[in-house]
Amino acid sequence: MSRFLKLMLSAGALAFGAPVLAQAAAPAYATLKGNPAAGQKVFAQCRACHVTDKGVNRVGPSLHGVIGRKSGTVPGFKYSKANQSANVVWTEENLYRYLENPRKFIPGTTMAFAGLRNPQQRADVIAYLRQFK
Numbered sequence: 001m002s003r004f005l006k007l008m009l010s011a012g013a014l015a016f017g018a019p020v021l022a023q024a025a026a027p028a029y030a031t032l033k034g035n036p037a038a039g040q041k042v043f044a045q046c047r048a049c050h051v052t053d054k055g056v057n058r059v060g061p062s063l064h065g066v067i068g069r070k071s072g073t074v075p076g077f078k079y080s081k082a083n084q085s086a087n088v089v090w091t092e093e094n095l096y097r098y099l100e101n102p103r104k105f106i107p108g109t110t111m112a113f114a115g116l117r118n119p120q121q122r123a124d125v126i127a128y129l130r131q132f133k
């Protein structure tokens with residue numbers, strides 16, 4: 001391949017690559033199928049701060065029965081103002097969005113967790129959490 005062609009190709013990749021990347025949005029939650037066993041492994045990242053036992057709060061609130069629960073309502077857990085007043089219901093859809101980037105979903109949250117960028121991992125951990133109700 002000529003140098004010129006190579007140059008044109010890489011310029012093309014730069015010009016057209018960026019919009020293609022920008023369009024690679026996360027798939028809709030409904031299109032994913034979560035696997036609870038895989039989710040248990042993903043939950044290892046949460047376990048430093050959360051357990052799924054009812055009424056057991058650690059650094060973060062108990063995640064027992066989290067699906068369908070209103071945000072900021074676990075008894076005995078001292079939430080940040082941000083989480084306290086977020087006023088969302090933890091539907092699977094909302095968890096899917098929250099867990100991608102918690103600080104973007106609830107600006108000011110004290111949950112020190114960068115997020116799960118992998119959509120399948122989010123679906124898996126949600127499938128895992130669904131079991132504790």
Ligand code: HEC
Pocket residue numbers: 042043045046047048049050059060061063066070071072073074078079080081082083084090095099108109110111112113116125
């Ligand atoms: C470093 C500790 C830490 C890690 C790791 C962590 N969390 Fe949290 N999480 C918290 C804290 C602290 C809060 C309360 C935040 C606040 O009050 O702003 C919280 C809040 C939450 C809430 C909102 C609960 C409610 O009752 O409104 C959910 C849901 C949640 N975490 C899920 C997860 C999941 C799932 C993971 C793993 C993928 C995870 N967290 C990882 C510390 C953590």
